[in-house]
Amino acid sequence: MAAQQSPSASQAGPTRFRRFGFWILLTTLVLVHLGLTLHFDPPAAILSQHPLSGVDFDTHIEQTWRVMEGLDGWGKTWVYDTHLLAGHPNGVIFDADNKGWELWTYALHNLGLSPGLAFNLFIYLSHLLVIPFVYGASRAFRLSPNAALGASALASMVWFFDGFAHWCWWVGMNAYALASYWFLLPLGLFYRYCHEQRPWQAVAVAVLMALGHLIHPYTFFIMVAPMLVMYLQARKRLGRRHHLCIWGIAGFVVLCNAYWLIVAFTFWHYILDSAFYGGTTLRFLWADFASLLLDPSSTGILGSRSGFRFIALGATLVMAVHWKRSGDDRGWPLGIGVGLMVLLAYIGGYSHVLSQVQPYRHILPAAMLAVIPAAALLSHAARSQLFRGLTPLARGVVITCLGLPAAQHLTRDILYFFPEQLPKVAPLLDGSRVPVTASGFPKHLPYRHIAYEPKNDLIAQFVRKHDTGGRWLVQVGAVGEHLAWATDAEILGGFQHRNLQHAFANLFRIKAQGIISSQQWATYLQQYGIEWLVVTFPRPWFDTHPEQLEFVTTVGAHRIYRSKLPVSKFAKGNGEITASVNRIEVTGTDPKQDIVLRYHWLETLVCEPDCTVSREPIPQNAVGFIKVTAPHPVNFVIENGYGEIAD
Numbered sequence: 001m002a003a004q005q006s007p008s009a010s011q012a013g014p015t016r017f018r019r020f021g022f023w024i025l026l027t028t029l030v031l032v033h034l035g036l037t038l039h040f041d042p043p044a045a046i047l048s049q050h051p052l053s054g055v056d057f058d059t060h061i062e063q064t065w066r067v068m069e070g071l072d073g074w075g076k077t078w079v080y081d082t083h084l085l086a087g088h089p090n091g092v093i094f095d096a097d098n099k100g101w102e103l104w105t106y107a108l109h110n111l112g113l114s115p116g117l118a119f120n121l122f123i124y125l126s127h128l129l130v131i132p133f134v135y136g137a138s139r140a141f142r143l144s145p146n147a148a149l150g151a152s153a154l155a156s157m158v159w160f161f162d163g164f165a166h167w168c169w170w171v172g173m174n175a176y177a178l179a180s181y182w183f184l185l186p187l188g189l190f191y192r193y194c195h196e197q198r199p200w201q202a203v204a205v206a207v208l209m210a211l212g213h214l215i216h217p218y219t220f221f222i223m224v225a226p227m228l229v230m231y232l233q234a235r236k237r238l239g240r241r242h243h244l245c246i247w248g249i250a251g252f253v254v255l256c257n258a259y260w261l262i263v264a265f266t267f268w269h270y271i272l273d274s275a276f277y278g279g280t281t282l283r284f285l286w287a288d289f290a291s292l293l294l295d296p297s298s299t300g301i302l303g304s305r306s307g308f309r310f311i312a313l314g315a316t317l318v319m320a321v322h323w324k325r326s327g328d329d330r331g332w333p334l335g336i337g338v339g340l341m342v343l344l345a346y347i348g349g350y351s352h353v354l355s356q357v358q359p360y361r362h363i364l365p366a367a368m369l370a371v372i373p374a375a376a377l378l379s380h381a382a383r384s385q386l387f388r389g390l391t392p393l394a395r396g397v398v399i400t401c402l403g404l405p406a407a408q409h410l411t412r413d414i415l416y417f418f419p420e421q422l423p424k425v426a427p428l429l430d431g432s433r434v435p436v437t438a439s440g441f442p443k444h445l446p447y448r449h450i451a452y453e454p455k456n457d458l459i460a461q462f463v464r465k466h467d468t469g470g471r472w473l474v475q476v477g478a479v480g481e482h483l484a485w486a487t488d489a490e491i492l493g494g495f496q497h498r499n500l501q502h503a504f505a506n507l508f509r510i511k512a513q514g515i516i517s518s519q520q521w522a523t524y525l526q527q528y529g530i531e532w533l534v535v536t537f538p539r540p541w542f543d544t545h546p547e548q549l550e551f552v553t554t555v556g557a558h559r560i561y562r563s564k565l566p567v568s569k570f571a572k573g574n575g576e577i578t579a580s581v582n583r584i585e586v587t588g589t590d591p592k593q594d595i596v597l598r599y600h601w602l603e604t605l606v607c608e609p610d611c612t613v614s615r616e617p618i619p620q621n622a623v624g625f626i627k628v629t630a631p632h633p634v635n636f637v638i639e640n641g642y643g644e645i646a647d
Helices: 007-040 056-074 096-110 115-128 130-140 145-161 163-171 174-182 184-196 199-215 219-234 240-266 283-289 307-325 331-350 359-383 392-415 458-466 477-486 501-505 518-527
Strands: 079-081 088-090 471-474 530-535 549-555 558-563 570-572 576-580 583-587 595-600 605-608 613-618 621-628 636-640
Touching: 007 115, 007 130, 007 145, 056 079, 056 088, 056 096, 056 115, 056 477, 096 115, 096 174, 096 199, 096 240, 115 130, 115 163, 115 174, 130 145, 130 174, 130 184, 130 359, 145 163, 145 174, 145 307, 145 359, 145 392, 163 174, 163 359, 174 184, 174 199, 174 219, 174 359, 184 199, 184 219, 184 359, 199 219, 199 240, 219 331, 219 359, 283 307, 283 331, 307 331, 307 359, 307 392, 331 359, 458 477, 458 530, 458 549, 471 477, 501 621, 583 595, 605 613, 621 636
Parallel strands: 471 530
Antiparallel strands: 079 088, 530 558, 549 558, 570 595, 576 583, 583 636, 595 621, 605 636, 613 621
């Protein structure tokens, strides 16, 4: 008679099989995610000695380069930047969303990498942490390994194939894209700490939250609601020591970010209204659901693709209600966390105050948080054998009516990002080509990154060759930011809605189309010492001021004009000026005459030797220019003394 197998032995086989299947699925997911990363960010583009350029990338490069100059030259994380906007404090407020990227680049550069490669590797970081962070957070929220794997897979699909998510990391908002899921791991560990009170959990939460706020300050708005709900749920079972520990976590996060918060608040009097982007309303909810593009400045300049997002959000609603009814304490924090961010995304535009934080962008962390309850719902449905009682016909009806349309919609979402891989459309019988692709729409970009090649940067080459000291007014924000870091020229331009008063020195902040009279052109060109104008989107009115501007040449997509008026960086007096970061050297002046320089005044500037600086009011600019009162030396230097500001 054959020996009877023990129950434990009989169970070991299926257990090992399930474990092996899990590792196969995990490996497959990681490889797919890695493959998609390399497709959209090929090594030729990222593993380059030159930073990835274009749109928001140029803004963050310019900010990062200046911060690195400040750290290397003065041990400070901000500078008085003479290269942009006639002198402005760079690294104080506008770059609050770039602090982590700056420190990352600076640290890797000091380890021996080129600044460009160090900067680019942050892009890979934002891609590659999706799986481990979502999986770790899912496990912290007590999902099974298989459910956590499902959450990670859904997060990967949102990351690559949700229109807004793809837009964020493609356009250069990688810091926010990273923050949109980074918060999940400290949030999950905080949930566990509220239950288990293990010291390592508190330490991990503190460190991850501090880093998250360095990556992007909006981490606070993302995390505050679900963390507060968890804390209130656990307050009765936490001892005094644990309450102090939780408040200590908050203090540690503030302390780690204090170096830039102090500087930001010191210059807060320069801040401007920021309610320009992402102020969406309820009509965008319908537009997103129907994959319609309404306002590219809010939702991104690519097709609206939101299938994976709405699956996660819809499943969260169902699972949050189920958790609440069953007494599971995950329902309130996750449901409220997702719900409030969705509300902010779709009704925040009704409030001017809420519009300051670009409400729509919160739809991305909402979707990333939603993948956890969505995966939990799928796991619950599988465990409860939801369709077991249905007849084969009923199951077929469910699959046909629900599964097939969903699969069809999601497939279209995915294929949108692979236009180069779609089959070619056959010509008509007469041989003519139809103006659409296989998707039925006109051809669009593949939304992949390509390497920046300085040899192909014709506009930067032109600026370097012709820069003789006069300023360059640049129409397009990204082009201005690019020239500010790629050349040594002084640029009036850059991101038009920079939230500092110094941005009003940029004509295109005041008049977006550049439509002003000839007399206004004359006044403006002379007030800011502008010698050149770079126009990327030509308009006929730029050619209607022959006494002020002359067309010089076309460089790539840009038309170049030159001022016919005598321009100088001296508003009063004369001499020679040599400007660099944190320093303006003035020589050959008349010591008996007041000097006014066409550079923005700043309260931390000092004049050496034996001279003083003060503010000189100027029209339509609250900041004012630099005045050096007579008597003063023939030669003097104005430097950023940093004053009482510490960081």
